[in-house]
Amino acid sequence: MFKGVYNWIDERLDITPIWRDVADHEVPEHVNPAHHFSAFVYCFGGLTFFITVIQILSGMFLTMSYVPDIQNAYYSVEYLQQRVAFGGIVRGMHHWGASLVIVMMFLHTLRVFFTGSYKAPREMNWVVGMLIFFVMLGLGFTGYLLPWDNKAYFATKVGMEIADTVPYIGPYLKELMQGGEIVGAQTLTRFFAIHVFFLPAALLGLLGAHFFMIRRQGISGPL
Amino acid sequence: MAHGSKDEKVVYVGDSRVKKKSSQPLQPDYSSYPGKSEAFIPNFLLKEWMVGAVVLVGFLVLTISEAPPLGYPADPNNAAFIPIPDWYFLFLYQLLKYPYAAGDYVLIGTVLIPGIAFGGLMLAPFLDTGNERRFYKRPIATSLMLVSLAACVYLTVVSWDQYQHELEVQKIEPEHHKRVREAEKNALAGKPYNHPKPNDSVALVAADDPAMETYKKATCIACHGGELEGGGAPALLGVGDRLSKEEILTVIKDGRGAMPAMLDTATKAGVTEEELDKLADWLAKQKKE
Incomplete structure (x- = not known):
């Protein structure tokens, strides 16, 4: 039955080569922790992606309760954490996952750096990886404001003051992010939109490019 | 039918009449690496x-x-709060506290040093162009990275230490700790343990004022509740924080939003002009604290 459906689709769309390419590509011994324990350092990239998937899933569940409005944001987070079934776990996963994803990405970056894997012909993939790094930091910065407690508010205020010091574009940058003269209602909705729509979209595009280039170029050889 | 046998699989390329050539794009294979x-x-x-x-x-x-930390609702007037970013921004935050990267030289801390560090990192493949991949054969790149790493770790640790020290000196308990402690106390006492919304915490002011009788007589009580807690209409607790006495009188006389003008109803119920004035006075006194 399943095979029949698969064959029916495959006859028309020829999907076999697409997934066979992903499934059958060979993984060399030097990155396989089953052969060399020290090869676990090659797992950090995959783990970063794993935590990113957790972030996306837990974030989707968070938006079911979260209200991006200065009157209700804090109380909706508190309600989620205290009253919604497993709400504390969902928020906990998103909160701690945000730190863990930075840690994993940092370790992955160091692995790529110290194994010299960013060298030709993989320069572009390194640059895309750095862009992913910046998008992740942006996600961390915008997400920090969303619970709308004092820590969130004052950290964002400091961030805005730092943005303000940039020559020429600083004040415009600050106003663009704040959505006005102060950190307030507009800032919260703006940060919410950036955190939930703009940056994740950019992240998915960059991740797609990152993975595409890995498939085309393969993992760098053993040292 | 363009193809003869039923079992033959046809791969189409754009124009479906052209069969695809059998040569596959070259996949990188690892046969050159010895191993499994x-x-x-x-x-x-x-x-x-x-x-x-x-x-x-x-x-x-x-x-x-x-549990993920949560403090108290943002209060822009809270001057005592010590701002602290998430831990992975601490190194940048700390950098800006040094005199050579603050005040007149703030651009060194906000643009120059981060720009060089992150720009260099981003352009690493174009700066470090040799063929050698092993880190111990690339002393410049490796030592630059190690120094930057040490600097980031140092700045982060110092920043966190200073934050802890400041909390200690100013005898401030981090809000997310305080909130958990208070919530636990309330929960054990059988009280609601969530942080009260601003409206909830406003108490009825001067409940024994004669204006309370006017409030009942003028039928305000039907919608705004026996304790001004609201119901069919918004709560009037703390209304004095939002409206002045004159504004309250205008609302009573002319209505506002979904509220009809209540002057006629009140007059018919026997409320005098003076009583109405006292009522507005009393409502204007309904302030937080």
């Missing part, structure tokens, strides 16, 4: 899956044992 390479799915993914499972267990243990 294996297929990605399922062989290798299974191993990566196990690493992932170990990480996931650790992650969930952390999540369950440590």
